[in-house]
Amino acid sequence: MNDLSKWMGMPLDASGHGAEIDIMMSWVHWLMLLLFVIWAPFFIYCLWRFNAKRNPKASYTGVKSKLSSYLEGGVVVAEAVLLVGFAFPIWATIKNDFPAEEESMIVNVIAEQFAWNVIYAGDDGQFGQTTLTKPIEIDTSDPRGDDDVIITNTLHLVKDKPVIVNLTSRDVIHSFALPNMRVKQDVIPGLEIPVWFVPKMSTSEFRREMAKTMPISGDQRRRAQYPPYRWIAMQDYPTADGSDMIAEEGQRLSTRVLTQLYEAGITEVYAAPEMEISCAQLCGGAHYSMRGTIIVHDTQEAFDAVLEENTF
């Protein structure tokens, strides 16, 4: 009763504050359901009760009972409880109670048409300047940026470690949406807007939770937007003679790989989606392509290894 997120088609919750948001959403839906169940039949009853045939002469006094005023008062009270009791405290925590910077991972994200530039400060914990080239690069004339790392469209995080993301845009308004983290924030050029959350589920846990068998058909495999696109193979798929691999466990199922699987006679793949970053603000012609991936590592060491790999 408290959590309808599965029934409402909400994405799997992987963040520290997600449960509170889902509970509030559930109660909003319960209230709306109650209003719908009471008001819809009442509306239909009124259509019948007060139609012209039954009431050739209009009533000039109307309803005398105070019941409808009490009912409306009740709805106002219920909505006030949702707002003051649930929404305000949750919003206040998200907006005011930032985690301590020393215990958090701090990431700068610069949005551009049509990519997310994710910047890590490196060992010194300081961000250097970035260039205005496309794509954005670290400005080598700024010594603070010597150890900075830019990774495009992938946000690497560590499970249970709070993240503070400083958001800005180099061109138009975008919106940084992380459905699994219950985060959505407009990104405005000229402003730096921080958001924070705690990833409570690692990518491997998320994939295990979301893994399912997906059919591949001859038509579907040609479409880039077919669901397994951006999905990950959850097992190895060797060729028929076993001499080679079509897809390895953990590999992204691109249209090309799906085609190869289909041609090898495999019509079902065991796969899982990624936690996604999407742009939730119509920001130009290729807005739909402004998607990224969140990878939540189980350990700090695994995260450090990725930064190491991306340092040049």
Ligand SMILES: [Cu+2]
């Ligand atoms: Cu965008």
